[in-house]
Amino acid sequence: MTETVLAEQIATRLRRDILRGTLPPGAPIKERDNASDLGVSRTPMREAIRILAKEGLVELRPSRSPIVARPNVKDLADQTLVLIALEKLSAELACTAATGADLDRIAGILATMADRFAETDPLDMFEIDMSFHTAIAEASHNRALAETHRAFLQRLWHARFLAARQKRARDRVLQEHGRILDALRARDPVAARMAIERHLGHLADDIRRVVATETPGKDTTTNKGDAT
Amino acid sequence: MTETVLAEQIATRLRRDILRGTLPPGAPIKERDNASDLGVSRTPMREAIRILAKEGLVELRPSRSPIVARPNVKDLADQTLVLIALEKLSAELACTAATGADLDRIAGILATMADRFAETDPLDMFEIDMSFHTAIAEASHNRALAETHRAFLQRLWHARFLAARQKRARDRVLQEHGRILDALRARDPVAARMAIERHLGHLADDIRRVVATETPGKDTTTNKGDAT
DNA sequence: CGGCGCAAAATGGTATACCACGGGCGGCAG
DNA sequence: CTGCCGCCCGTGGTATACCATTTTGCGCCG
Structure with missing residues (x-):
């Protein structure tokens, strides 16, 4: 284990990308793609996504790719x-x-x-x-x-x-x-x-x-x- | 898939147990045990635990069993x-x-x-x-x-x-x-x-x-x- | 030529196997 | 007898394989 809580590191990184605008609203966050991009497995990526979802930065749709929140x-x-x-x-x-x-x-x-x-x-x-x-x-x-x-x-x-x-x-x-x-x-x-x-x-x-x-x-x- | 979002069903159930007092404060929530008890795998159980943690009903300790929150x-x-x-x-x-x-x-x-x-x-x-x-x-x-x-x-x-x-x-x-x-x-x-x-x-x-x-x-x- | 339907690929949901850390317990040495 | 060291097991963290659903595009039929 690097420093424990890989998911949180991912979440932090994603959060930054979203807040800074690197990931524009509406952009899909596919578990597989993002996970392999960061060189981690889907499990922590998934958890990271959930964290961001709870924070309102990501929209979770049932059985569909989560997307960066697009608040009106x-x-x-x-x-x-x-x-x-x-x-x-x-x-x-x-x-x-x-x-x-x-x-x-x-x-x-x-x-x-x-x-x-x-x-x-x-x-x-x-x-x-x-x-x-x-x-x-x-x-x-x-x-x-x-x-x-x-x-x-x-x-x-x-x-x-x-x-x-x-x-x-x-x-x-x-x-x-x-x-x-x-x-x-x-x-x-x-x-x-x-x-x-x-x-x-x-x-x-x-x-x-x-x-x-x-x-x-x-x-x-x-x-x-x-x-x- | 039963009705999608198994993790949420688990979370709901655990939440109920916690709120009703079936799971007393301080009780450990071991991923493996609880998962097999409910006949599901660790993955959704894990996710459910995280949900409850975000809600403040469960305390997450690093590298230790999560426990039912014991709010002072x-x-x-x-x-x-x-x-x-x-x-x-x-x-x-x-x-x-x-x-x-x-x-x-x-x-x-x-x-x-x-x-x-x-x-x-x-x-x-x-x-x-x-x-x-x-x-x-x-x-x-x-x-x-x-x-x-x-x-x-x-x-x-x-x-x-x-x-x-x-x-x-x-x-x-x-x-x-x-x-x-x-x-x-x-x-x-x-x-x-x-x-x-x-x-x-x-x-x-x-x-x-x-x-x-x-x-x-x-x-x-x-x-x-x-x-x- | 267009609409309907089926099939294949994509993707999230779930299960399982593996790994690393940590604490408890027992054995060995002083 | 006591204290320290090391092994083993319990537990959470991570990776991967499998399954169900949804989507999309192509082909067939109207």
Whole structure:
């Protein structure tokens, strides 16, 4: 055994490919092909696919090739609403549960963002941005919440990235993040919720807009992707 | 193939066994044994175990037998908080999104509960209760939300059942459910959230209490279960 | 010339065989 | 007698072979 959990390594790799766009939505993930491509057997590949399916990145059809998820606009907007709700709860709970170290970590991420907002490539910067939100979820010290939050962040990765690239307003983002941190430091749940709302409130609309822009017609059925 | 997705059937069965308590927390789920018990091979059994693991019903340890999840009190309380948040969001969204048919369905469940509260056995009644909440989540017409909500309801099944059995106050439950329905009918998001809060607000504490009562010491290690 | 049907290939679902790690137990040495 | 070392067995991880279904294309019949 290499390091145990081959399936998870595969899942990680596939996830990356999907999120980065290497595997376009609609692309079929055939167990056999992908397995032999990676030089592994179907069993772990199969398991990896199931993992991604649970995460919503892959669509499982009965007795048919799984395909890369092709979320429609509504689904994305729906997921965004849930994400926001989770993040509000995170912030609220973090006001009580967060330790000093938690807050420091969050502040550190904020500082990192401020420092090299311009010089870092958007993709990496975006990952830092996500880690900010993840850190808040973790500061709630509520495992279930943090995990669920992470799952939604994952599922929305691509859409959020597009939305963020659209209006890449350095100052606004930093300021909003700062407000969130302030609220957490003040241990003020209401303010924290509001700060989150201010930061993410329009996310659903943004995603709706950018995805609508990206997709030519009104449905994504047109996307006939082929990965190989 | 019988009806496709053997793994799912197994998962359903195992889930039932776990939720009903046939498989006590801490009981090992050995791939080989359970597979041969059910007359299937390890592959679907393995997949079923992974499904349940993702649902939080089974604990996966590296290179060791998976065991039935043994959630501690804090985890349950944490999950409850998330569940409540999700349900509030459901109710809020349902105020806008629910159709007349949705409301009728919810009302129907409420009526069913009222009719045969006493005559039905607690387990079935509890499932009806759960379906009430599930119906609200579905009335939000937000797939991601409904699914996540269902997942948490699932994970909390056992604890909620214990808590519900504890204070089995027919009138109070019906009244609170009625208030929720009223708020939905009035399309009043704020009232809906409040009604949910009133209904579930003390759930975390209840669960904490009943679980603390159930577990003698501070750990459940004493439970040495055997399924067969 | 087109529609229906059958057959073969493709593909996911399932079963089984093999491998590597880990813990328990017994033997050997100090 | 005790402690350490090594072997064996139990268990999960992986690979592969087999089976059922679905799809698709070709040929036959209308």
